[in-house]
Amino acid sequence: xxxxxxxxxxxxxxxxxxxxxxxxxxxxxxxxxxxxxxxxxxxxxxxxxxxxxxxxxxxxxxxxxxxxxxxxxxxxxxxxxxxxxxxxxxxxxxxxxxxxxxxxxxxxxxxxxxxxxxxxxxxxxxxxxxxxxxxxxxxxxxxxxxxxxxxxxxxxxxxxxxxxxxxxxxxxxxxxxxxxxxxxxxxxxxxxxxxxxxxxxxxxxxxxxxxxxxxxxxxxxxxxxxxxxxxxxxxxxxxxxxxxxxxxxxxxxxxxxxxxxxxxxxxxxxxxxxxxxxxxxxxxxxxxxxxxxxxxxxxxxxxxxxxxxxxxxxxxxxxxxxxxxxxxxxxxxxxxxxxxxxxxxxxxxxxxxxxxxxxxxxxxxxxxxxxxxxxxxxxxxxxxxxxxxxxxxxxxxxxxxxxxxxxxxxxxxxxxxxxxxxxxxxxxxxxxxxxxxxxxxxx
Numbered sequence: 001x002x003x004x005x006x007x008x009x010x011x012x013x014x015x016x017x018x019x020x021x022x023x024x025x026x027x028x029x030x031x032x033x034x035x036x037x038x039x040x041x042x043x044x045x046x047x048x049x050x051x052x053x054x055x056x057x058x059x060x061x062x063x064x065x066x067x068x069x070x071x072x073x074x075x076x077x078x079x080x081x082x083x084x085x086x087x088x089x090x091x092x093x094x095x096x097x098x099x100x101x102x103x104x105x106x107x108x109x110x111x112x113x114x115x116x117x118x119x120x121x122x123x124x125x126x127x128x129x130x131x132x133x134x135x136x137x138x139x140x141x142x143x144x145x146x147x148x149x150x151x152x153x154x155x156x157x158x159x160x161x162x163x164x165x166x167x168x169x170x171x172x173x174x175x176x177x178x179x180x181x182x183x184x185x186x187x188x189x190x191x192x193x194x195x196x197x198x199x200x201x202x203x204x205x206x207x208x209x210x211x212x213x214x215x216x217x218x219x220x221x222x223x224x225x226x227x228x229x230x231x232x233x234x235x236x237x238x239x240x241x242x243x244x245x246x247x248x249x250x251x252x253x254x255x256x257x258x259x260x261x262x263x264x265x266x267x268x269x270x271x272x273x274x275x276x277x278x279x280x281x282x283x284x285x286x287x288x289x290x291x292x293x294x295x296x297x298x299x300x301x302x303x304x305x306x307x308x309x310x311x312x313x314x315x316x317x318x319x320x321x322x323x324x325x326x327x328x329x330x331x332x333x334x335x336x337x338x339x340x341x342x343x344x345x346x347x348x349x350x351x352x353x354x355x356x357x358x359x360x361x362x363x364x365x366x367x368x369x370x371x372x373x374x375x376x377x378x379x380x381x382x383x384x385x386x387x388x389x390x391x392x393x394x395x396x397x398x399x400x401x402x403x404x405x406x407x408x409x410x411x412x413x414x415x416x417x418x419x420x421x422x423x424x425x426x427x428x429x430x431x432x433x434x435x436x437x438x439x440x441x442x443x
Contacts, residue, residue: 084297096289101142105434112422130414134316161390164312165373173342180271217257230258234300258309265308323405346372402432
């Protein structure tokens with residue numbers, strides 16, 4: 001792993017390199033009329049921006065905003081990791097292999113509620129028509145279905161997007177168990193003292209994990225929108241500690257915010273004295289027998305900070321193992337990897353959480369809840385399912401009652417996430433019915 005500290009000399013060097021980036025673009029990739037247009041746009045935006053110009057007008061960031069943004073419509077979302085540097089997460093010496101299960105237990109036809117009417121569709125057609133790259137169905141320790149589309153294969157590396165948050169959540173649980181983090185109710189300023197006296201003192205780690213920090217976060221695509229800054233900014237440490245703004249008191253509402261997971265990443269880094277990727281490798285990736293190495297993208301070579309909310313990059317089959325780990329309450333074949341209490345607390349509904357949802361309210365309208373970077377749905381007394389959800393259609397679905405885990409990676413949603421949840425639940429129920437009909441089958 002690369003060293004974490006940086007200096008004023010490094011900062012000046014970074015500015016010089018950023019200037020060379022702009023010059024390089026002008027000479028190699030952008031003709032002069034287009035360069036003039038982009039520069040004019042940047043200057044104009046400075047005057048209409050509702051935000052402080054300090055962060056978003058940084059040259060290296062504008063390079064990414066314009067150049068990476070221009071590539072966006074013509075590239076695959078599964079390959080976005082290629083734009084960033086990364087830290088490697090080494091694979092296990094001996095890989096865990098799922099046993100083959102009953103392929104015919106996975107239904108050929110699935111259904112979901114589409115605008116008030118039940119829609120039935122062939123599973124194969126749904127997967128092909130929605131930009132799916134990988135689809136895996138696991139029951140307990142058996143793989144029932146594993147298929148790849150659009151040129152993807154078992155060894156294809158894909159960006160997990162916000163599934164990264166669910167993995168980060170597991171690391172928080174381990175860090176609490178090991179004593180690195182004292183309590184979820186600790187103010188974040190206990191770990192990030194640079195934020196003291198700036199309005200952040202009332203924000204707790206729990207507020208970050210439940211998307212209730214009150215930190216300003218606009219989900220838009222203009223250069224000053226925090227949604228873009230959180231993914232493209234090349235010096236996130238500086239951004240997180242100097243440029244965040246408070247929008248409302250913590251705990252007042254649910255407001256989805258990638259800064260929350262980045263602050264969690266910084267807390268993990270400082271308390272465990274290692275990057276989250278190294279902690280993941282030591283505590284989860286190797287112990288549960290991951291078949292392939294993974295990577296965690298960094299904001300820049302100079303800042304060397306991992307993008308914990310969005311840019312863990314892994315293979316679908318290894319994400320299925322992470323799902324199995326949670327299915328078994330953090331236990332892996334007799335060894336407790338993630339504390340059981342943490343897994344249960346992370347994925348079950350908090351009956352005292354009555355906050356209004358400022359973002360993604362459709363999930364709440366469908367009976368959903370959010371807890372410690374997981375999305376859940378109550379299905380009745382003591383029955384529930386939960387998911388890690390990544391933008392562009394990445395899912396880790398876990399159904400404790402049916403013992404089913406489903407993984408989907410993709411380049412696009414295809415259908416809305418609440419509909420995918422219904423598809424996954426429908427598959428899990430049909431699989432469960434097939435196994436329950438067998439005499440003596442474990443349930």
